[in-house]
Amino acid sequence: MDTIQIKDKRFTTFIPEEKILTEVARVADEINRDLSGSDPLFVSVLNGSFMFTADLMKRLDIPCEISFVKLASYEGTSTTGRVKELVGLNDDISGRTVVIVEDIVDTGLTMQRLLETLRAKNPKDIRIATLLVKPDKLQVDLKIDYVAMNIPNDFIVGYGLDYDGYGRNFRDIYIVED
Numbered sequence: 063m064d065t066i067q068i069k070d071k072r073f074t075t076f077i078p079e080e081k082i083l084t085e086v087a088r089v090a091d092e093i094n095r096d097l098s099g100s101d102p103l104f105v106s107v108l109n110g111s112f113m114f115t116a117d118l119m120k121r122l123d124i125p126c127e128i129s130f131v132k133l134a135s136y137e138g139t140s141t142t143g144r145v146k147e148l149v150g151l152n153d154d155i156s157g158r159t160v161v162i163v164e165d166i167v168d169t170g171l172t173m174q175r176l177l178e179t180l181r182a183k184n185p186k187d188i189r190i191a192t193l194l195v196k197p198d199k200l201q202v203d204l205k206i207d208y209v210a211m212n213i214p215n216d217f218i219v220g221y222g223l224d225y226d227g228y229g230r231n232f233r234d235i236y237i238v239e240d
C-alpha cells in the first residue's frame with residue numbers, strides 16, 4: 063500500500079490504475095454499443111475529468127466529437143453548494159446526442175445544474191458518463207447512464223482529481239487517511 067502527502071493530508075492507495083482502466087474500458091464498450099450511429103458530442107467537464115476523458119476517448123471507436131467546459135463548485139474537501147456558470151461550450155448542441163463526461167458525482171448538484179443549462183440548448187438526448195459516484199451522498203434524482211465505479215463518502219484524489227489543486231497527476235486513486 064502506497065501513501066502520499068498533499069499539503070496537510072495523507073492519502074492511501076484506494077483504486078489502482080489497472081482497475082481504473084479496466085472499468086473505463088467497460089464504460090467505453092457500453093458507449094460504443096449504445097451510441098453507434100448517433101454521432102455524439104462528448105462534453106468533458108474540466109479540470110477533474112481530463113484523465114478519464116483521455117482514456118475513455120482512446121477506447122471509443124464510433125464517430126464522435128469532443129468539447130471541453132468548466133463548471134466548478136468545490137473548495138477544499140467539502141461541497142460548497144455554490145455553483146459557477148458553464149464556460150467554454152461553443153458548439154451548437156441542438157438536435158445532438160450529448161454525453162457529459164464528469165470525474166465524480168457527489169451530491170449531484172453540479173450535474174443537475176449542468177443538465178439544466180444544456181437542456182435549454184435543445185439537444186436530442188443527454189447522457190451522463192462519470193468515473194466515480196458516491197451513491198450515499200446523492201441529493202438529487204439523477205439518471206446516470208455510465209458509471210465506472212461507485213465509491214464510499216470519503217475524499218479521494220488522483221487520476222485527475224485534486225486536493226487544493228494538487229494530486230491530479232497520480233495514476234492511481236488515493237483516499238484520505240483519518
Ligand code: 5GP
Nearest residue numbers: 136141167168169170171172217218223224
Ligand atoms: P457535487 O456537486 O456532485 O456535490 O460535486 C461534484 C464535484 O465535486 C466534482 O466534479 C468534483 O470536482 C468535486 N468532488 C466531489 N467529491 C470529491 C472528492 O472526493 N475528491 C475530489 N478531489 N473532488 C471531489
